[in-house]
């Protein structure tokens with residue numbers, strides 16, 4: 001049955017493409033149209049992300065902005081049962097000119113999308129006011145809405161303004177290096193107890209970034225670093241994410257309404273996760289109303305701070321909206337940082353001389369004993385990052401010398417911006433020094449956390465987290481790529497819901513340092 005559906009859909013796609021091949025759509029205005037065919041072919045062959053981007057970059061030539069057709073291509077990655085990809089230009093970028101990371105958001109279906117690949121054009125898009133270029137929103141009936149609701153990344157107008165206003169100061173007060181450092185020490189103990197030989201670093205870093213996010217977002221310990229067993233709530237969460245990523249359900253949303261066992265299981269999982277978050281919200285509210293929040297330990301998480309600010313400002317917070325904010329922070333805040341760190345550790349393994357230089361930099365600032373850095377010390381250490389953005393103009397918008405017609409999905413293709421040879425010398429070469437010599441020649445040529453009023457609210461937190469973890473790794477271990485690593489020649493990134501590294505195993509050797517209090 002599955003095969004019949006699969007081949008029928010494949011046939012429809014092929015007919016659609018043959019029919020539309022190089023036909024310039026009327027709605028593209030003066031924007032150049034680029035065929036999505038070469039990209040589709042790359043996706044069929046399951047090319048890694050950088051090759052897919054390169055193919056698209058070659059196909060689009062020098063255009064700063066272009067319109068491509070999204071394809072309903074859904075190739076299941078058999079090994080992981082994950083979607084490969086199903087839109088023409090993959091806007092979840094990653095690896096920037098030096099070490100970079102990933103993450104993403106998605107919009108699927110038989111739509112056209114406008115791809116922004118130059119800093120000048122992206123600037124006009126990201127700086128456009130919200131009434132011209134709002135973010136996309138999910139609506140009831142989609143699995144995205146069921147889980148993400150109307151959290152910051154997917155809301156506009158007064159709702160977004162109110163919660164961004166509450167979250168901004170709350171985020172600033174979560175910048176505590178001690179909590180991250182202590183959790184990193186837990187990670188080292190976990191590694192000593194449970195791991196030997198080559199270690200899948202992404203899977204490992206997922207554990208610590210989830211643990212840190214639980215503490216930072218709502219003061220909860222998931223205990224991902226206590227044993228090899230994955231905590232129940234994290235399994236529930238992972239199940240929800242795998243469901244939300246299911247292409248068939250996004251393309252044919254009616255499936256979600258059918259009385260299928262899988263749908264019931266999904267809704268039950270959401271309910272379980274929601275109850276878990278609602279309980280935390282209720283507990284925090286109760287603690288605050290009864291003045292039980294009196295020590296640093298349980299008062300510096302994001303949720304508590306948002307509740308405190310809402311009380312001070314006289315803003316009524318709705319439990320459902322707080323739930324949406326927590327869910328969105330949770331999803332936006334751990335794999336992104338885990339990928340960034342994985343990519344950093346990978347390049348430092350691939351280039352041992354750069355690892356040594358990074359270690360010397362850290363030792364210079366922190367001394368040569370394993371220690372938790374302070375915020376002051378962190379200012380001297382420089383790590384990297386990157387990402388995506390989705391806008392759907394409600395009115396025609398002028399971008400460079402083009403006019404983007406309304407209702408077209410606009411994507412800032414950060415990958416291509418970060419690899420644009422017009423702005424970066426040898427963009428594919430790993431060269432962290434380019435940031436020291438300030439090679440960035442345009443304010444929008446390096447936008448890992450986006451820019452403008454919808455930029456990443458977790459940027460400072462993530463950068464601090466990366467700096468603490470990376471510097472502590474440099475003090476504690478030396479690491480290399482195993483001889484048979486599949487990433488030996490180059491970093492393989494797989495396009496899933498978020499861009500993910502594939503089997504980045506590293507070999508760690510402990511350095512002989514004593515923990516310094």
Ligand code: HEM
Nearest residue numbers: 152153332333336337386387388389390449450456458462
């Ligand atoms: C390396 C790590 C991260 C990267 C590369 C990243 C990247 C981004 C980017 C590019 C956007 C803007 C999208 C747009 O312009 O449409 C964004 C938004 C957002 N990020 Fe991050 N992010 C990271 C970490 C985090 C963390 C740790 C959190 C929270 C704990 C977080 C929470 C959010 C939220 C809530 C938004 C929506 C902001 C709004 O629309 O007002 N992110 N992120």
